[in-house]
Amino acid sequence: MEKVKREELQLDDSVKQNNKGQVILGRLTGPCADFLNPTRNGRQYDETLWEKVFNDPIVNEYFEAGGIPGELDHPTDRLDTCSEKIAIMMPEKPTKDKDGHLIASFDILDTPNGRIVWTLAKYGYKLGISSRGNGEVYDGDDGNEHVDEDSYDFRAFDIVLLPAVKAARLKMVESLQNGKSFKQAINEALDKANADEKKVMQETLDNLKIDYKDKQNSKKEIKSKIDDAENINESNMAANNVGADVIKELQEALLVKQKLETMVTELQEKLSVCYAKEAKYEEDLNKHKSAIQNLSLQAKSAKALKTKVESLEKELKTKDTTLTESQDRDNKIKSIKDSKIKSLTENLSTKEVELRKANGEISLLKENINAIKKANETKIQALNEQLAEQKKNLSIKTVEYSNKLGKSNKLVEQYRNTAKIAVNKYIESQATRLGVKSQEITSKLPSNYSFNDIDNICEELSSFKLRISDLPFNLDKPVKAKITEAKENSSLKVNNSFDEMVDEDLYRVAGIH
Secondary structure (H helix, E strand, C coil): CHHHHHHHHCCCCCCEECCCCCEECEEEEEEEEECCCCCCCCEECCHHHHHHHHCCHHHHHHHHHCCEEEEECCCCCCCCCCHHHEEEEECCCCEECCCCEEEEEEEECCCHHHHHHHHHHHHCCCCEEEEEEECCEEECCCCCEEECCCCCEEEEEEEECCCCCCCCECEEECCCCCCCCHHHHHHHHHHHCCHHHHHHHHHHHHHCCCCCCCCCCCHHHHHHHHHHHHCCCHHHHHHHHHHHHHHHHHHHHHHHHHHHHHHHHHHHHHHHHHHHHHHHHHHHHHHHHHHHHHHHHHHHHHHHHHHHHHHHHHHHHHHHHHHHHHHHHHHHHHHHHHHHHHHHHHCCCCCHHHHHHHHHHHHHHHHHHHHHHHHHHHHHHHHHHHHHHHHHHHHHHHHHHHHHHHHHHHHHHHHHHHHHHHHHHHHHHHHHHHCCCHHHHHCCCCCCCCHHHHHHHHHHHHHHHHHHHCCCCCCCCCCCCCCCCCCCCHHHHHHHHHHHHHHHHHHHHHCCC
């Protein structure tokens, strides 16, 4: 009973404070990164990368504000830190050790996820720590994939069950062990939390696949069992022996379970490496596919270039032939010119007077050419000015013609609407004369009809009514029809003249005479 009371007194451990006086549940310390060896997925985070990260102004601003907050487990759907999921705080920059590790301390905050971290650490579990960020990778000379320090976007360190760096396991500083089981501590933390905090804690525990449901009896049941145990008589000693055997079997089963868990952990590590290699192979495959597509496009381009080269070769042969012919003509001309020069040289003494005369004529021709050239330049300038003026007038007339054409189109549309109204009025007057509905006439008309088509339909309806009246039996409502000679009434004349006027206007707008 005294032991139970002592455990009950230790259930509510008071929160502690860090060296800055800030309220925390506890502190974890240990390696958080390795800049000499690659991670489980084969990626190397170099020392220069971490130096650049912790010299970044944004990261230093976080430290000045109190530290870099981290979560319990990496988020899968985002890169930023969610304030509701914060569990730890990194208050200071890490230090380096001789083994190539970054050593850091992390304060456990009094949050829903922080209580889970605190409970796991108190239970004795060595939690892992892993960085959260995003960046490009490149193949290094050592055969490993190195994260590019210029593109790496660091966000935080998160508590994980299986860290990417195998040595990144943290230990609890000044842990308060109170003898409670892990499930008891988790359920007590859940009971103390409000509804929102409880939801966050349960969600995180489920994501981590941690069995936190307490299957043990409550404190009252334990107390009842202790009271009952005081009244046990000697007849139950045999049951104690059986219980000892069961405990021994359970211990052996726990050892087997521990070995299996170790094997599972190793297999998970190997599986993570396989996943990383698979992603790398998939990336290489995509690169090869892209290269094949580029080669295919280059092959098509090369084929087109080959065709073009053949065409150019044909053109070159044609031009060579033309050039040869031109050279032959030049040679003939040169021979003729040489013979003429020889003849002129022989007769030079007799042709001096003619040569002077020719030179005088050439000078005169040059003067005439210069005069004509100046006159042509003046005419060209005048023509350019006239052309500019004509372009200006043409643009003005184009605008005027566009406006007139728009007005003409509007008039044509008005004439069409008027003609349509006139036709409908004529159909309604004919329907009234025959004593039928206008729809009976329009339903019989073709898609393109004229006044003659309307008259023909009306005559057919009138004849139909006459034939009905000549039947030897009576209808429920006898129809009387009066045949009158079709006369051209004034409204029809107006419509015909209007129709002609529309056609004339359309011809005039279209420029047809």
